Amino acid sequence: MTAEANQTLPGPAAPPAPEATLLLVDDEPNILSSLKRVLRGENYRVLTASGGEAALAILEQESVDLVVSDAMMPDMDGAELLSRVNRLSPDCIRVLLTGQSDMQATVRAINEGHIYCYIAKPWDDDKLRLTLRQAVAHQLAEREQKRLEALTQQQNQELIELNATLEQRVEARTQELKQIADMLDTAYDELKHSYVMATRVFSSLITQRMPRHLHANAQVGDLIQAFADTHELEGELRRDLLMSAALYNLGKLAWNDHMLTTPSERLFGEERKAYRRYPETGESLLMSLEHLQGTARLIRHHREHWNGDGYPNRLEGESIPYGSRLLALAVDFIELQRGMILPRKVPRQQALDLMRKLAGRVYDPSLCKAFITLCVDQAPDLGQAGKTMLSLETRQLEPGMILGQDIHSATGILLLNEGKELTQHLIDKLRKLEEVEGTGYTLMVCKPEIGENDA
Structure with missing residues (x-):
């Protein structure tokens, strides 16, 4: 036998260690199978339990990083299970899997179990994976922050013991502490980023309950951000405003499809009462989250009226x-x-x-004036992909301009549709129509870039 034959051949590379251990809890085997299938390609060690008691038994034997529990189970509901998990293992991330009719259980889980988030059934596979990745990343960042804080305390103690007379060693240790402080700042920034990303995911889950043509959060957010930029709103107010724009309709999650698609002025009786409760419901769902308490307050009161006849508290x-x-x-x-x-x-x-017209009754008159000026001058709600929008009278129009919004006559008839390129003939017709009707039209237009018409 040759020397080469006696050499030991390298074996296959060891698989990477699991990033985290997940415990999936549901009394329906098909749901557990579906969840395991969704997570098959993820770097997790996945455990399963068919109920609350079985899950607690596993937790006594295993180190679990994240628990995903169904809201409604016969032996112990998800809210109670996650509340007990919170007491037994506070560092374990808790996620509630809930159906549309489980809002009461969801609120209990938020208040008692201090859950990281809840995922609505039926879930979107990609969003489920993304939510769990962010939850694990959030937990790892918190553990790293605690480790770094402990390390900082330890090194501070060592610094005291070294004695101030050891000037050079103190200087060297000070530099090390500065590096650690920078690492803590970085870890904290990552935590804040993960928090914002989790909120965006939560906002996207809300829009899934709404028909596509009623998705309003993105445009509301664009308006709020444009106003904050124009009026230099900063700090907590800016953050709370942007969060409230993403989450203001959270209280509508428990509504049925009829209420979601019916104009609010067409809701009567019990449905009208349910509609008027949605700001309070949204606030109650957020109040247990410390960083969203300011946002919750803005959502609660955004249906109050300037003259005091709004709700829920008739503030004025x-x-x-x-x-x-x-x-x-x-x-x-x-x-x-x-x-x-x-x-x-x-x-x-x-x-x-x-x-x-409603300024001074429903809206703050000075704020309404500033808001309307923003909409006329900047039109951030029109979503024109960065093109400059102009608000012009017909005498200011030029051929080649593009309409940014449909134009209707005084009687509501569509005259020109959004995206129409204006010609001199169309401009002359609009001016003639103004003379006939004795009115004036203001158009939102997008002027083409130089050379755009020559392309």
């Missing part, structure tokens, strides 16, 4: 939080155009005119 004037007054303007402006308030879609200009 400046007693209404500033952020709630601004959120109400953005929400109403978008929802009027989507047909979510009145039984018809209100054209953009008419929506602005209506809000102008």
Whole structure:
């Protein structure tokens, strides 16, 4: 036998260690099978339990990083299980898997189990995987922060013991501490980033309950961000405003499809009462999350009216939080155009005119004026992919300009549709129509870039 033959051949590479251990709890075997199938390609060690007691027994024997539990189980519901998991293993991330009718159990899980988030059935596979990845990343970041904090305390103690007379060693240790502080700042920034990303995922789950043509959060967020940039709103107010724009309709999650698709002015009786409760419901779902308490307050009061006849607390004037007054303007402006308030879609200009009339009754008059100026000058709600929008009268129009919004006559007849390129002939017809009707039209247009028409 040759020397080469006696040499030991390298074996196959060892598989990577699991990133985390997950415990899936559901009394329905097919649900557990579906969850395991979704997570098959992920780097997790997956354990399963058919009920709450079985899950607790596993937790006594195994180190588990994340528990995903169904809300409704016969022996122990998800809220109780996650509450007990919170007491037994506070570091374990807790996620509730819930159906549309399990809102009460979801609220209990948030309040008692301090869950990381809940996932609605039926779930989206990609979003489920993304949510669990972010939950594990959040946990790893928290553990790293605790480790670094402990390391900082240890090194501080060593610094005291070294004695101030050892100037050079103190200087060297000070530099090390600075590096550790920088690492802590980085870890904290990563935690904040993960928190914002989790909120965005949560917001996307809300929109899944709404028909596509009623998705309003993105445009509301664009308006809020544009107003904050223009008026230099910073700090907690800016953060709470952007979060409230993403989560203001959280309280609508428990509604049935009929309520979700019916304009609010067409809701009566018990449905009307349920509608008026949605700001309070949204607040209650967020209050247990420390970083969202300011956001929860803005959501609670965004249906208050300037004259005091709003809800839920009939606040009036400046007693209404500033952020709630601004959120109400953005929400109403978008929802009027989507047909979510009145039984018809209100054209953009008419929506602005209506809000102008309601200033001093429903809206803060000075804030309403500033908001309308923003919409006229910048039009951030039109989503024109970065092109400059202009609000022009017909005498200011030039051939080659592109309409950014449908144009309707005074009687509601569609004259020109969004995206139409204006010609001199069309401009002359609009001016002639103004003379006949004795009115004036204001158009939102997008001027083409130089050379765009020559391409």
